Amino acid sequence: MSEDPVQKPENAVTAAILVIGDEVLSGRTQDVHVSHMATELGKMGIAVKEARIIADDRDAIVDAVNHCRASYTYVLTTGGIGPTHDDITSEAIAAAFDVPYEFQPQAKALLEDYYKDQDFNEGRQRMAKMPRGAELIDNPVSVAPGFQMDNVFVMAGVPSIARAMLQSVLARLDGGAVLLSRSVSSRATEGQIAAPLRAIQDKFPGLMLGSYPYYRNKGFGLSVVIRGTDVAQLDLAVAEVEAMFRALGQEPERDEI
Amino acid sequence: MSEDPVQKPENAVTAAILVIGDEVLSGRTQDVHVSHMATELGKMGIAVKEARIIADDRDAIVDAVNHCRASYTYVLTTGGIGPTHDDITSEAIAAAFDVPYEFQPQAKALLEDYYKDQDFNEGRQRMAKMPRGAELIDNPVSVAPGFQMDNVFVMAGVPSIARAMLQSVLARLDGGAVLLSRSVSSRATEGQIAAPLRAIQDKFPGLMLGSYPYYRNKGFGLSVVIRGTDVAQLDLAVAEVEAMFRALGQEPERDEI
Numbered sequence: 001m002s003e004d005p006v007q008k009p010e011n012a013v014t015a016a017i018l019v020i021g022d023e024v025l026s027g028r029t030q031d032v033h034v035s036h037m038a039t040e041l042g043k044m045g046i047a048v049k050e051a052r053i054i055a056d057d058r059d060a061i062v063d064a065v066n067h068c069r070a071s072y073t074y075v076l077t078t079g080g081i082g083p084t085h086d087d088i089t090s091e092a093i094a095a096a097f098d099v100p101y102e103f104q105p106q107a108k109a110l111l112e113d114y115y116k117d118q119d120f121n122e123g124r125q126r127m128a129k130m131p132r133g134a135e136l137i138d139n140p141v142s143v144a145p146g147f148q149m150d151n152v153f154v155m156a157g158v159p160s161i162a163r164a165m166l167q168s169v170l171a172r173l174d175g176g177a178v179l180l181s182r183s184v185s186s187r188a189t190e191g192q193i194a195a196p197l198r199a200i201q202d203k204f205p206g207l208m209l210g211s212y213p214y215y216r217n218k219g220f221g222l223s224v225v226i227r228g229t230d231v232a233q234l235d236l237a238v239a240e241v242e243a244m245f246r247a248l249g250q251e252p253e254r255d256e257i
Numbered sequence: 258m259s260e261d262p263v264q265k266p267e268n269a270v271t272a273a274i275l276v277i278g279d280e281v282l283s284g285r286t287q288d289v290h291v292s293h294m295a296t297e298l299g300k301m302g303i304a305v306k307e308a309r310i311i312a313d314d315r316d317a318i319v320d321a322v323n324h325c326r327a328s329y330t331y332v333l334t335t336g337g338i339g340p341t342h343d344d345i346t347s348e349a350i351a352a353a354f355d356v357p358y359e360f361q362p363q364a365k366a367l368l369e370d371y372y373k374d375q376d377f378n379e380g381r382q383r384m385a386k387m388p389r390g391a392e393l394i395d396n397p398v399s400v401a402p403g404f405q406m407d408n409v410f411v412m413a414g415v416p417s418i419a420r421a422m423l424q425s426v427l428a429r430l431d432g433g434a435v436l437l438s439r440s441v442s443s444r445a446t447e448g449q450i451a452a453p454l455r456a457i458q459d460k461f462p463g464l465m466l467g468s469y470p471y472y473r474n475k476g477f478g479l480s481v482v483i484r485g486t487d488v489a490q491l492d493l494a495v496a497e498v499e500a501m502f503r504a505l506g507q508e509p510e511r512d513e514i
Contacts, residue, residue, distance in 0.1 A: 023469050023482065025305045027295030028438070031288065034310060038284030048282045050317065051310040053291060056467070060307065083447045084468040085455040115448070123451020142477075160472045181285070190340045191372075194380020198342040210313070211341040212280050215417045220399075225280065 013176035015041050016068035017051040020061060020079035020089050021157055024053050032159050033078045040166060044175030045229075046074065056080055061092035069096075069152050074173060076166075079157030081146060083123035089154060090147075094131035097149055104130040107145050114143045138168045148172070177229040182238045183255035185223040186245040189213075196244045197224065204237045206230065223255060270433035272298055273325035274308040277318060277336035277346050278414055281310050289416050290335045297423060301432030302486075303331065313337055318349035326353075326409050331430060333423075336414030338403065340380035346411060347404075351388035354406055361387040364402050371400045395425045405429070434486040439495045440512035442480040443502040446470075453501045454481065461494045463487065480512060 017037050023029040031053060038048040049072055054060045061080075068075045080089030094101035108128040115124055127144040137146035137153065139161060146155040146165045153172075155165040190211055201209045207228035214221055226237045238254070245252040274294050280286040288310060295305040306329055311317045318337075325332045337346030351358035365385040372381055384401040394403035394410065396418060403412040403422045410429075412422040447468055458466045464485035471478055483494050495511070502509040 022465070022467055024291070025295060025308065026436075026438070026484070027292045027297075027299055027305075028440075028482065029469070030292045034281070035284045035287045038282060040284075042284055048284075049312060051282065053308040055306060082468070082470065083451040085451070085458055086467045118448075121448065121452060123455075124448040126451070127448075141472075158470055158472055179283075181283070191375075191378065191381040191384075194340040194342070194383070195378060198380075201342055208279070210279055210343045211339070212286070213339065213415050215398075215415055225285065227283070 013044075013046045013074075013174065014049045014072040015046050015074040015076060016072045017048055018061075018064050018068065018075065018077040019051065019053045019157075020056065020077055021053075022056050022086070024079075025055055033157075033162055036159075036163065037076055037166060040170060041076075041173075042179060044170065044173060045178040046173060046175055047179065056086050056088055058088055058092045058095065061089060062096045065093060065096040065152060069150065073151065075152045076155065076169065077152065078155045078162045081127065081144070081154060081156055083126050083144075087126065090126075090130050093149060093152065093154055096152075097131050097133075099132040101129055102132055103128050104134050104136070104147065106136055107134075107147075110136075110143060110145065137165050140164050179227050179229060180231060180234055181225055181227045182234055183223050183225045184238060184241045184245070184252045185221055185255050186248075186250040186252045187219070187221045188245055188248050188250040189220065190222055192248050193222070193224070193244060196247075197241070200237060200240045200244065203240070204228075204233060207233055207237050209237070209241075270301075270303045270331075270431065271306045271329040272303050272331040272333060273329045274305055275318075275321050275325065275332065275334040276308065276310045276414075277313065277334055278310075279313050279343070281336075282312055290414075290419055293416075293420065294333055294423060297427060298333075298430075299436060301427065301430060302435040303430060303432055304436065313343050313345055315345055315349045315352065318346060319353045322350060322353040322409060326407065330408065332409045333412065333426065334409065335412045335419045338384065338401070338411060338413055340383050340401075344383065347383075347387050350406060350409065350411060353409075354388050354390075356389040358386055359389055360385050361391050361393065361404065363393055364391075364404075367393075367400060367402065394422050397421050436484050436486060437488060437491055438482055438484045439491055440480050440482045441495060441498045441502070441509045442478055442512050443505075443507040443509045444476070444478045445502055445505050445507040446477065447479055449505050450479070450481070450501060453504075454498075457494060457497045457501065460497070461485070461490055464490055464494050466494070466498075 034051045134147035141161045153169045210225045242252040291308045391404035398418045410426045467482045499509040
């Protein structure tokens with residue numbers, strides 16, 4: 001077995017996800033954006049380093065956006081770009097970038113056309129107001145667009161719309177080395193595997209090994225997840241994890257992930 | 258109708274939730290802690306102001322814990338207190354508080370007793386190591402305890418264990434004025450209600466009105482959620498929201514929440 005570490009990429013491509021909305025923080029709505037976006041970004045080799053759920057509060061949005069856009073390659077936000085008074089994300093992003101909040105001409109034209117037989121009222125007009133310099137993100141579901149400012153991508157909160165917008169956003173991102181994962185489960189306990197798993201981690205410093213206990217109908221079990229960019233190293237580590245489980249008298253199972 | 262604003266409590270009781278774990282950030286695991294904890298805290302009048310999902314990374318944990326414990330009344334964390342090498346939450350919390358990471362005598366006694374017929378190995382012993390001064394949080398599911406340091410409550414990541422620990426934690430918290438909510442739904446669109454909803458919000462400055470569009474099998478609709486601590490004001494606002502929907506030719510429905 002090679003002892004050479006698989007080097008982590010020097011210029012890792014990273015992202016933060018900001019879920020904006022009082023309804024998620026109150027517990028009323030279960031967030032579904034983080035796991036979907038993280039999975040899609042992961043397929044492109046973009047590692048989500050943190051996700052924050054924040055309130056419909058201007059200062060909270062400004063602080064989180066400014067922290068994250070300086071810290072990570074990309075920032076993806078969802079929520080708060082609709083027509084009602086509690087939709088303040090666009091205005092807050094303008095404040096974060098210190099630029100005017102004003103009509104975006106293409107967005108205004110799109111919405112004027114969409115509402116040509118209805119009242120293009122003040123609320124609907126709000127959906128055409130963005131930070132100066134915003135580039136639109138297409139909304140194939142309900143027209144009102146999201147937008148990009150520099151490395152910040154601002155999407156709707158309704159899951160079906162957010163998913164559609166994400167597809168346009170992904171096409172604009174540069175990916176990194178794709179992190180592959182393998183998962184091996186058994187009925188062993190974490191207390192039994194702690195020392196041998198640490199030894200395997202030490203042998204493969206370029207991989208990331210994690211242990212995730214679960215409790216399902218049949219009782220406790222655990223999954224060891226192995227992540228890395230080098231298939232050969234991953235396969236070697238999976239074999240060692242399986243041997244570790246067998247040495248404890250537990251038959252391992254490879255999980256589909 | 259009274260025009261007196263319902264004042265928001267001056268000394269609001271607030272909380273932050275920190276979900277610690279690479280498996281949630283990678284998208285592999287769907288977070289279930291935030292909505293459950295936020296709901297339970299909300300029942301006690303404790304408002305969750307932000308939730309962060311962060312990596313199993315010492316610096317990330319230290320930064321988030323120190324920011325949040327200074328900013329909010331309470332901080333609740335889940336994840337990273339098991340026996341394996343990637344369980345680094347306890348050590349990181351010790352670093353955040355700048356105190357030694359060492360055996361907690363009661364935790365050590367509990368675990369020694371639990372493992373008296375098995376190998377109380379180094380991994381299992383890790384679950385008895387905590388920041389100096391930690392007070393235990395009972396784990397009725399699998400013995401290994403969580404702990405409290407000042408206003409920070411450190412719980413397990415396995416949902417069944419986290420839920421059990423949360424019950425002990427809630428008993429230690431001082432609640433605030435309970436925020437009540439009402440929700441009224443209809444098939445109106447946000448663009449139709451934006452102006453009248455803002456007018457109702459302006460009339461009830463002590464309440465928080467939010468509009469949440471949804472897309473279900475039958476098409477788009479929206480829920481207006483009204484939150485506040487004063488039942489009489491809530492009832493008045495609900496009646497105004499219902500009248501607003503009816504004026505648009507849409508029959509409102511009160512939602513069970």
